[in-house]
Amino acid sequence: MRPDLETMLEHEYDDECPVCRTQDVVEWALIPAASAWEVANGLPRFAIALHGAAGLLGALLREGMPRKELDTALSGLLDEMEQHIAEEGAIGGPPQGNA
Numbered sequence: 001m002r003p004d005l006e007t008m009l010e011h012e013y014d015d016e017c018p019v020c021r022t023q024d025v026v027e028w029a030l031i032p033a034a035s036a037w038e039v040a041n042g043l044p045r046f047a048i049a050l051h052g053a054a055g056l057l058g059a060l061l062r063e064g065m066p067r068k069e070l071d072t073a074l075s076g077l078l079d080e081m082e083q084h085i086a087e088e089g090a091i092g093g094p095p096q097g098n099a
């Protein structure tokens, strides 16, 4: 059965939202773990981030997800992320600051 991208993309901004909770897991657990793995194995910074993301998305391709739908979904998520980063900048810089 094909994964339902719409359900995974639509979200509301509250504590119960599965999309927000997924983003929290990535930010608080996966990114630090990938970073530690890169350092421990002498890999270039963000090597795991890039290839890990591609590998994980490859699992969707294997499930029969059309590449075009995946491209569109990913592009939308990156748009959202850029907007979020811009908003953080407007508020006064990213949280791990240069104070």
Ligand SMILES: [Zn+2]
Residues within 6 Å of the ligand: 011, 012, 013, 014, 017, 018, 019, 020, 021
């Ligand atoms: Zn949400």
